[in-house]
Structure formats: C-alpha cells, structure tokens
Amino acid sequence: MTDVGVARLHRDEVAHLLKGLPCWSGGGALEATSCNETEWHQIFIVRNETSKVVASIPSWRGLDLESKILASEALxxxxxxxxxxxxxxxxxxxxxLVDEFLEGGTLSVDDLTSTTLQDVGRLYARLHRSDVGWFNPIRQQLMESQLLTAAECDWAGCLWLLPRLQRLVPEKNAEQLAAEGIDWHFVAEEIRALPSNDALPRKGVTTSTVCVHGDAHLGNIMWHRGQLRLIDFDMTAVGPAGADLAYLVLMLFRCGFSPDAVASVEAQRCFAEGYLLGMALDASEQALEDFLFDMHRWAYIGLLQMGLLCAVLMNNKGDPRKRQLMHERGPVLLHPKFLSKAKEVLRLAVTEKMVRERLIKEGLFFVTLSQWLS
Structure with missing residues (x-):
C-alpha cells in the first residue's frame, strides 16, 4: 500500500510555518486561506500585503513524495x-511545498478555442521536450528496490504510477467493483504488459521516452499573465509520450464524458498541429491524421487510468454528479471483457479506414462501449 497520510493543518498554523521564508516582500502579517479543490492534499493561498504563494501539504510519503518534489522543482x-x-x-x-501563485485560474471547456487548443498542444510539446534528468534519483531507487528494471523505468509513467493508483483503491471499493465483474489480477497484468501490448503504437513521436505529466486534464492547466502553465506534478515521471496523450484524449477531447461532448475532429487537429509544431515535426495533413490516430490508440492506457481513478475516488465526498459518473464508468472501464473489446477495436482500426475515422470522431471509449453493449 502506498504510504498516504494527510497532515491536517489549520490555516493559522500554515501562515506561522511559512513566515520565515525569504519570499515575502513588503509588510503586514501573513494570512492563509484554505482551498478545497484537490482529492489528495491540503492547499492554501498564503499572502501578505504585497506577495502571494500557494502552499500544499502533500498526502504522499516516501518515493512518491520525493518524485513530486523533484518534479515541482525542476519543471x-x-x-x-x-x-x-x-x-x-x-x-x-x-x-x-510552496509555489508561485498563478493568477488566471484553470482552463475551462469554454476556453477551448482553436488558438488555445494549439497553445495547449505547444505546452505539452514543451513538457515532452524538457530534460528528464530530475528523474534519475527516482529511477535509481526504483531499480535498487527492484520495483522496476532499467528498461521498465522508461515506462515508469505507466508501470510505476498505475500500480500506485491500484494500491490506493479502498478495500470497500475494490470489493464492490469485484462484485460487478472487475478482476483485479487481470487489471494488474494488463498494466504490467503495456510495453508489449500490440494494440498500442510501436513507432513514431508518441512512443518517445519523455517527461509525462501523468494527470493531463483541464484542472491542471492554468492561465498566468496570458500564458498557459501546468500544475500538479503528483504523477509526473518518465514514460512514453503517448501516456500523456492517452489521458488528454479522454479529458481534453472529452472522449470519456458523453458522446455529444466529444471535441470535433477540427478541434482535435488544432491541438495536434500545436503539438507537432512545438516538437519541430511535420504538421502536414497526413501527419496530423496519423498523429491523431496514434493519440486515440494510446487512449487504451487512458481507460485504465480513468478506471483506476474512479475506483479510488468514487465514494469520496464531493460533487455528486462527478461521483455518480465514477460509479457508472468504473465498472465498465476496468471490466476485462470491455478492455479486451477495446484492444480488438484498436487492432481493427489499423486496417479498416472506417473504424479508424470513427475512432477519431467518437473516441475509443464510446466506440468500444457501443460494440460491447451490442
């Protein structure tokens, strides 16, 4: 079990702890305001008359926390x-952990114009081109503890992070989902076998080993003085670029929500163009089509990740509509027959143009769901 334990602090205690930091300019006493926008950690906005920072009390411990700190410092x-x-x-x-305050709020669905989608693509390209040296101490510890081999460390964003999510599933939730057909051994084996999964792309830019954010959704992209920034490096590690693109398909392209919410192919192409240009790669019509197809093929990993997050969080307190969706999605996303059908769809899409076009238009989840239910 991953060592998780939130140290609950009152806002006055946080202000007292941080008063000696050299970041404060001007005068006045520090004031901390609690935020309730995370499933995992305590978050506070701390300010005086002239300065403002974001302070978080992490719930992680051990190597999980060390990775988060190193990623936050480096990125x-x-x-x-x-x-x-x-x-x-x-x-x-x-x-x-004390970070710069970003002023413009998180990205919303209403923000997703063609220009912003291109900018998000460029943002993730910049992340994927960034130096991964910060991960070396984590890589070394993963190998020394025999959690991963040297080759598997290039897939740490999947082979280390997804098992962590599975370990976080509360026992009650695990039993509830098992009664609905979830085979947890099957899920673990699917994760372990991802590097050899023949339904995933085997070549191209999406297979490059990069720094992956690991939790790519709108709430982790923020505006700051007219520019986009990434936040929340809890699940950041080294992995194939497709591991990030997988979750972006579900969350940014809205392919994990409802069929009528899925982003148009034109909107998806805006992201793809920004990403490819940001990677200094060919962004011709054919290149865009091939890249989008590969993004949707990687969405298989996104299904596993979203399913595990549903399993972890579905009985937490919070937005009842969000919890209801988790209760609906979890038993489907992790079901062995659903996952097997998803791989069938992906293999067929490689040779069948109509399936490929439908995959990009509707997303892997909804294409698979329609076939599974029928």
Whole structure:
C-alpha cells in the first residue's frame, strides 16, 4: 500500500510555518486561506500585503513524495512551463511545498478555442521536450528496490504510477467493483504488459521516452499573465509520450464524458498541429491524421487510468454528479471483457479506414462501449 497520510493543518498554523521564508516582500502579517479543490492534499493561498504563494501539504510519503518534489522543482525552473517552486519547507515530519501563485485560474471547456487548443498542444510539446534528468534519483531507487528494471523505468509513467493508483483503491471499493465483474489480477497484468501490448503504437513521436505529466486534464492547466502553465506534478515521471496523450484524449477531447461532448475532429487537429509544431515535426495533413490516430490508440492506457481513478475516488465526498459518473464508468472501464473489446477495436482500426475515422470522431471509449453493449 502506498504510504498516504494527510497532515491536517489549520490555516493559522500554515501562515506561522511559512513566515520565515525569504519570499515575502513588503509588510503586514501573513494570512492563509484554505482551498478545497484537490482529492489528495491540503492547499492554501498564503499572502501578505504585497506577495502571494500557494502552499500544499502533500498526502504522499516516501518515493512518491520525493518524485513530486523533484518534479515541482525542476519543471518550475523551466520558464513558462510550471509555477516557480519557491520552497520546500520542512518542519520535523511536516513538509509544505510552496509555489508561485498563478493568477488566471484553470482552463475551462469554454476556453477551448482553436488558438488555445494549439497553445495547449505547444505546452505539452514543451513538457515532452524538457530534460528528464530530475528523474534519475527516482529511477535509481526504483531499480535498487527492484520495483522496476532499467528498461521498465522508461515506462515508469505507466508501470510505476498505475500500480500506485491500484494500491490506493479502498478495500470497500475494490470489493464492490469485484462484485460487478472487475478482476483485479487481470487489471494488474494488463498494466504490467503495456510495453508489449500490440494494440498500442510501436513507432513514431508518441512512443518517445519523455517527461509525462501523468494527470493531463483541464484542472491542471492554468492561465498566468496570458500564458498557459501546468500544475500538479503528483504523477509526473518518465514514460512514453503517448501516456500523456492517452489521458488528454479522454479529458481534453472529452472522449470519456458523453458522446455529444466529444471535441470535433477540427478541434482535435488544432491541438495536434500545436503539438507537432512545438516538437519541430511535420504538421502536414497526413501527419496530423496519423498523429491523431496514434493519440486515440494510446487512449487504451487512458481507460485504465480513468478506471483506476474512479475506483479510488468514487465514494469520496464531493460533487455528486462527478461521483455518480465514477460509479457508472468504473465498472465498465476496468471490466476485462470491455478492455479486451477495446484492444480488438484498436487492432481493427489499423486496417479498416472506417473504424479508424470513427475512432477519431467518437473516441475509443464510446466506440468500444457501443460494440460491447451490442
């Protein structure tokens, strides 16, 4: 079981802990305001008369926390990629991560114009071109603890992160889903076998080993002075670029929500063009079509990730509509027959143009669901 334990702090305690940081300019006492926008950690906005930062109390421990800290420090140092990491404040066992405050709020569906979609594509291209050296200490520990081999570390964004999510599934939720047909051994084996899964792309830019964010959804993309930034590096690691693109298909293209919410092919092409241009690659008509097809093929990993997140969070407190969707999606996304059917669809799409076109237009989840139910 991953070591998770949220150290609950009152806002006044947070302000007191951070008062000695050198980031404060001007005068006045510090004031902390609690935010309730995360499933995992305590988040506070801390300010005085002239300065403002975001402070988080991580729920992770051990290697999971170390990776989050290293990713936050490294990617925050890359201009206009993430928030600048101000400090990692340690007080005994208490750790508070302090980051630059981003001013414009999170990206919303209403923001997704063609220009913004291109910008999001360029943002992820910049992430995927960033240096992965920060991950080396984590890689070394994964190998020394025999969690992953050297070759498997290139897939850590899947082979390390997805098993972590599976370990986080509460026992009650796991039993409930097992009663609905989920075979947890099958899920674990599907994750382990991802590098050899013949339904996934075997060549091309999406197979490159890069720094993957790991939780690519609109709530983790923020505006700051007219530019887009990434936040929340809890699941950031090294992995195939397709591991990020998989979740973007479900969350950015809305292929995991409802059929009428799926982004148009034209909108998807805007993201693809921004990404390919950001990677300094060919963005011709054929290149865009091939890239989008590969994105949707990688969505198989997105199905596993979304299913596991549903399993972890479905009985948490929060938005009842979100919890209801998790209750509906979880038993489907992780069902062995559904996952097997999804791989059948992907293999068929390689040779059948009509299936390929439908896959891009509707998304793997809805194409598979229609065939599975029939």
């Amino acid at each position: 925050g140092a890359v201009d206009q990629l993430g928030p600048r990491h101000v400090a990692t404040h340690r007080s005994g066992e208490m750790i508070v």
